[in-house]
């Protein structure tokens with residue numbers, strides 16, 4: 219029965235439990251660090267890796283079957299080491315569905331993290347501000363998401379379920395745990411980030427790679443979305459499925475275009491520029507959060 223499940227997973231672009239386990243075992247044979255926290259760096263936010271000490275680094279291309287990033291601003295390296303006194307594995311660069319990977323492949327790194335012992339996932343992204351009160355450079359703690367591609371059947375859990383990863387029908391409504399959101403707010407306060415705008419809101423993934431039309435942005439605004447991007451949901455769904463606690467943070471790198479005849483257009487260069495300007499604060503916040511973070515769950 220399990221062979222059938224695994225074959226089906228393979229057929230729909232996924233990786234079987236055995237294959238993922240082998241990848242994780244191969245990594246553990248080469249790396250001493252045993253991470254309990256996994257971190258994904260969004261576009262232009264990979265500098266967080268510079269704060270990791272005692273590093274051991276693997277390029278994605280060194281891991282057979284691991285999706286390799288193709289987008290500028292995503293270096294494609296797994297960085298193991300210590301951050302805020304916790305053993306971590308950091309993805310310096312993520313992969314996206316629009317690069318041609320299936321949803322399952324896009325989220326495969328999360329299952330590998332789980333098999334490495336990761337209990338908490340910290341996911342960051344660059345996103346366009348839909349909420350008209352948000353300014354470029356603001357941070358947003360993610361309290362919930364809309365997985366828009368999921369509405370069209372593109373969910374990373376599509377296909378046969380393997381219970382060793384998690385249940386057939388996982389609840390996602392508490393994926394971004396209140397404990398971690400509260401911890402982020404307390405930490406931001408303790409760092410004296412007053413005047414430094416931190417919101418809490420809703421992230422919406424669109425498949426990309428084209429940026430949104432004006433009408434799409436108006437629609438997202440109407441349905442309660444605060445920021446939009448082209449990532450994060452696949453990883454978070456898979457993390458919640460396998461029982462990880464998730465913390466998500468968006469950097470508002472640009473304001474989306476909401477006027478039909480605006481001269482403004484969205485572009486990746488602006489996204490990277492804002493990332494470079496604001497990544498130091500994001501780094502400080504994540505490192506400080508880890509320093510005082512209680513690791514609760516067991517693998």
Ligand SMILES: O=P(O)(O)O[C@H]1O[C@H](CO)[C@@H](O)[C@H]1O
Nearest residue numbers: 260261343344448449486489
């Ligand atoms: O979500 P991250 O990886 O931060 O990147 C965001 O920035 C890119 C667009 O500039 C898209 O890939 C979008 O998803």
